[in-house]
Amino acid sequence: MKYTLRQLEVFLATARNENITRAADELAMSQSAASGALRDLENQFSVQLFDRMGKRLQLNELGRLVRPRVASLLDEAHELEHALARHAEVGHVKVGATLTIGNYMAVPIMARFMSENEGANVSLEVANTRTIGRKVADFELDVGLIEGEIHSPELEVIPWRGDRLMVFCAPGHPLAEREALTDEDLLAATWILREGGSGTRQTFDRAMHGLLPDLNVLLELQHTEAIKRAVGTGMGVGCLSEVALRDAFDRGDLIPLPVPHRDLARSFYFILHRQKYRSAGVDQWLKLCRETTGLNGTMEAADGE
Known part of the structure; x- marks a missing residue:
């Protein structure tokens, strides 16, 4: 194998931040180590993945093409690492929710998710529909729970309730x-x-x-x-x-x-990136959301909704 998972992590962090210094900070690396990892990745395949404009690094066409595959590969690698280390199938799930869902429905679902899955954890980010959609599209969140309509060829929009x-x-x-x-x-x-x-x-x-x-x-x-x-x-x-x-x-x-x-x-929806690996934790989260309403902090059966 010509690349390492660390090189792929540096590639994704640089794509998110468009700056090698911020990417290094995100990964707790030195700038020189991050720059070297990205340079080695490109040199090993004789390719360029970014257009360099001063200190800004912007994905070029090839970089945009491989980014979803890199994100999916790293998600699978992290899930495997978690399963080997903790002997658990469900790991960390990054959830984004719009304000109504996040403030009035998501917390009891999170509590049940973690109580039913030993070693599992959920991080929740609450923002409006536009922001959650952007972060799912940018691979910063695994799944979004939204209350508005969104149209993006990168996103799969699934009716919820x-x-x-x-x-x-x-x-x-x-x-x-x-x-x-x-x-x-x-x-x-x-x-x-x-x-x-x-x-x-x-x-x-x-x-x-x-x-x-x-x-x-x-x-x-x-x-x-x-x-x-x-x-x-x-x-x-x-x-x-x-x-x-x-x-x-x-x-x-x-x-x-x-x-x-x-x-x-109106309807509430799940949104997922079409090319992002769907982990066991994401599948479990979606299943639990469908089974519950979470109204007013309670966990009621959905009764076919």
């Missing part, structure tokens, strides 16, 4: 006693919404087709709890997943506002 958004307000808001909102009510309301790029905002914008240019959006926030608190003070009305609102509705802290003529239904 249904969800819906709910419009809501504070108990003392003028709309709180309304049985249903009309388009006139929606246009007259002051809105506090998720930011662009989030799955929640995608669904909201689609549902409000025809009204969007005239809606009065006071605030755009990145966190569901911040939106709930702002709406709870009477600043305006919001629109979030029912998963994030159920407890507040049960307590009477927030009031649901039916909008029957607007389609606020």
Whole structure:
């Protein structure tokens, strides 16, 4: 074999960072050792994998072609290493989740995953749909759990379960006693919404087709709890997943506002890189997600969802 796993690790780290110094820091190597490993890899095959522009190293066409294969090979090697060292089939799974899923569903699934798989571990990164999609595409995450739509030839998008958004307000808001909102009510309301790029905002914008240019959006926030608190003070009305609102509705802290003529239904999805090796841990994670809903921190059977 003409290459080493260390050389492949340096190649991937350099592809992610586009800089050999940052790649060396990521791998806890000296810059000279990382540079030598990358140089040896290219020299052994008489190829160039990067275009060098000053201190920046950008993948060329050949580098982009082999990158998915290198990532897949290293994933298999790491899984084998884990199995030999710990005698376990399921190792470390890097999961990305959008805010609603990450904050209200993923943690109980993580707890069950680790309790059922000795020696297994899960790292969870929470961000919006756009960011999770980019990190799965860039091999930084093994699997993404998203609440928005994403289109990329590199990604496999797999339906998971249904969800819906709910419009809501504070108990003392003028709309709180309304049985249903009309388009006139929606246009007259002051809105506090998720930011662009989030799955929640995608669904909201689609549902409000025809009204969007005239809606009065006071605030755009990145966190569901911040939106709930702002709406709870009477600043305006919001629109979030029912998963994030159920407890507040049960307590009477927030009031649901039916909008029957607007389609606020949506789906949650798994996303995976089409060319990335799917480890036993990823398969186990997907299986467990399908078996559970995780609503409000509980682990309920999915009942066919």
